[in-house]
Amino acid sequence: MAFPELKNDLLLKALKGEPVDRPPVWMMRQAGRYLPEYMELRKKYTFFERVETPELACEITMQPIRRFAPDAAIIFSDILVVLQALGIEVTLNPGEGPRLPNPVNTPEAALALTVPDVKDRLHYVIEALTLTRKELNGQATLIGFAGAPWTLFCYLIEGRGSKDFARAKAFYWQHPEAARHALKVISDTTILYLKAQIKAGAQVVQVFDSWSGLLSPEDFNEIAYPWLKQISDAIEEVPVILFAKGSWYALEGLTQRTNASALGVDWCVTPEYARQATMNKITLQGNFDPSKLLHHPDEITRLVHRMIDRFGAQRYIANLGHGILPYIPVENAGAFFDAVKSWGK
Amino acid sequence: MAFPELKNDLLLKALKGEPVDRPPVWMMRQAGRYLPEYMELRKKYTFFERVETPELACEITMQPIRRFAPDAAIIFSDILVVLQALGIEVTLNPGEGPRLPNPVNTPEAALALTVPDVKDRLHYVIEALTLTRKELNGQATLIGFAGAPWTLFCYLIEGRGSKDFARAKAFYWQHPEAARHALKVISDTTILYLKAQIKAGAQVVQVFDSWSGLLSPEDFNEIAYPWLKQISDAIEEVPVILFAKGSWYALEGLTQRTNASALGVDWCVTPEYARQATMNKITLQGNFDPSKLLHHPDEITRLVHRMIDRFGAQRYIANLGHGILPYIPVENAGAFFDAVKSWGK
Numbered sequence: 001m002a003f004p005e006l007k008n009d010l011l012l013k014a015l016k017g018e019p020v021d022r023p024p025v026w027m028m029r030q031a032g033r034y035l036p037e038y039m040e041l042r043k044k045y046t047f048f049e050r051v052e053t054p055e056l057a058c059e060i061t062m063q064p065i066r067r068f069a070p071d072a073a074i075i076f077s078d079i080l081v082v083l084q085a086l087g088i089e090v091t092l093n094p095g096e097g098p099r100l101p102n103p104v105n106t107p108e109a110a111l112a113l114t115v116p117d118v119k120d121r122l123h124y125v126i127e128a129l130t131l132t133r134k135e136l137n138g139q140a141t142l143i144g145f146a147g148a149p150w151t152l153f154c155y156l157i158e159g160r161g162s163k164d165f166a167r168a169k170a171f172y173w174q175h176p177e178a179a180r181h182a183l184k185v186i187s188d189t190t191i192l193y194l195k196a197q198i199k200a201g202a203q204v205v206q207v208f209d210s211w212s213g214l215l216s217p218e219d220f221n222e223i224a225y226p227w228l229k230q231i232s233d234a235i236e237e238v239p240v241i242l243f244a245k246g247s248w249y250a251l252e253g254l255t256q257r258t259n260a261s262a263l264g265v266d267w268c269v270t271p272e273y274a275r276q277a278t279m280n281k282i283t284l285q286g287n288f289d290p291s292k293l294l295h296h297p298d299e300i301t302r303l304v305h306r307m308i309d310r311f312g313a314q315r316y317i318a319n320l321g322h323g324i325l326p327y328i329p330v331e332n333a334g335a336f337f338d339a340v341k342s343w344g345k
Numbered sequence: 346m347a348f349p350e351l352k353n354d355l356l357l358k359a360l361k362g363e364p365v366d367r368p369p370v371w372m373m374r375q376a377g378r379y380l381p382e383y384m385e386l387r388k389k390y391t392f393f394e395r396v397e398t399p400e401l402a403c404e405i406t407m408q409p410i411r412r413f414a415p416d417a418a419i420i421f422s423d424i425l426v427v428l429q430a431l432g433i434e435v436t437l438n439p440g441e442g443p444r445l446p447n448p449v450n451t452p453e454a455a456l457a458l459t460v461p462d463v464k465d466r467l468h469y470v471i472e473a474l475t476l477t478r479k480e481l482n483g484q485a486t487l488i489g490f491a492g493a494p495w496t497l498f499c500y501l502i503e504g505r506g507s508k509d510f511a512r513a514k515a516f517y518w519q520h521p522e523a524a525r526h527a528l529k530v531i532s533d534t535t536i537l538y539l540k541a542q543i544k545a546g547a548q549v550v551q552v553f554d555s556w557s558g559l560l561s562p563e564d565f566n567e568i569a570y571p572w573l574k575q576i577s578d579a580i581e582e583v584p585v586i587l588f589a590k591g592s593w594y595a596l597e598g599l600t601q602r603t604n605a606s607a608l609g610v611d612w613c614v615t616p617e618y619a620r621q622a623t624m625n626k627i628t629l630q631g632n633f634d635p636s637k638l639l640h641h642p643d644e645i646t647r648l649v650h651r652m653i654d655r656f657g658a659q660r661y662i663a664n665l666g667h668g669i670l671p672y673i674p675v676e677n678a679g680a681f682f683d684a685v686k687s688w689g690k
Binding site: 164165166167169170173174213215216217218219246248249267268269270273289290291292294295299322325 | 509510511512514515518519558560561562563564591593594612613614615618634635636637639640644667670
């Protein structure tokens, strides 16, 4: 497919380890609930209407681009669409988190899962990416994404959010074969899905393992890591960013044993620890505590500059350590983007 | 006060670093909802009736002792009683977490907090401890406890649980003087409260910083650490266990710069990391993933033995890495206690 020329290649440079004048910047969940123009669309359309209508998903992805001109746009979507593609119903009622009315809770149900025709089932994400890539007109790099298999497995088994996902862990321990089958189906589906996203216009992909930090280091190695490796090794077309939230202990292994171009880091590791654990060998992304966007904008500027000084401007992508909170003032989010752009000036 | 002679001093030995044949064992939240005899009492009495009636709190504390004969009994109570002692209303309706109908949300309200007459306000905990110490008859060591100032501050400001306690952090940043005043009042109150608990019969005290892991290493050092140090330095009468959940990065500093006798560790650090970070200088407590109690009892035995092998039997207290989950089968909890007692045999 022919797309407009990329005029801002800062993110790709940082991912390839090429020299930059300042780090690229984007924000996890940057098209989120803190933006008034997004809240307007939220009044008119349900969550699934927004996700499943390519024009709406494109518009929402573009909103923060118009306002803040970050270096990357992350497609507006949801990690749970992959479970929907597997034939699992997902509901989202206002005021509660996602719910799966029929979670997988027997080994038989897990073993019955098969890899679907992703391009058919998730055609709306594919279309949204192509539309957005054109709309971006090369001003920012387009990021596609997916949830990691362990994180999706958590929802698949428990059917809703949890503080500990103890039942998902127990399912893995009690039915290891069925659990590994489910994880493999999710992983294989995710690879096809990410490849379809790339073909449709995604220039970078990020894999979110939001619940990896609930696993002990050994359980991470057994349950979460193999699929992060499988996915990152399978995607050769574009750079892959792996974000295993909370898994500070995994930074070294993910650097040494996967083909990821970058690792996300949350704010519970210092930049110095993250650089040391990754032996200065990989691009790092993060790690501003989203709560810190409640500081005064001047203080945000100071803290962001300090964060860049500590990570270093090379092989670094300025970002939050987790998604932006819904009640952050827009000017504070703006201060974050501006601070990265003014660094070193 | 004259109490029955302590016939089981395994916990005190481990805390003092004296040689033991096997590690002592107890379980965080061991008098919790997984016990059918506790669920019976839960039907008859509200949570606050259970906490505020010394005979009930004693009975609930004794239930797991009779069933499992662990080496320690932790008094049945709640960390939020200290906020109640400060004059803050706390409610607990079935099916939801604790709520503070009038949280502290202005600097004026925070600055107005003063240290109360703890022995008067929390007389029921004091009485429950004395009653339980007698009832235990020296068969197990009695542990008193309190929430850490940062964790209590989170509830004080936000009025309920939160995934990130971002508003509590923001309050600290926006009103540092008022926030520090509130933290100091909580800390001073906690010291008086723990000293009263000790006088009433507590032979060890544990301080729970349940939300310290939400803080970056630097914020931990500024916001949470000073009070953990103040409290552990002030308690000279009995050994102090500090449990800063999620703050793997703090193990070294808490070992070197406080007078704690032991540190709690969750399951997201390996025993080897924990020993290395604490330079083999302090007793460690933990760190069995509570989800692992959903394994088959035989596998629980194997995993517990392996955990002890890795920590080593000396200067170690076998425990979970967090409170027991309500839906754990009683026989699985029993397997945990039995496994520690059968280690090395």
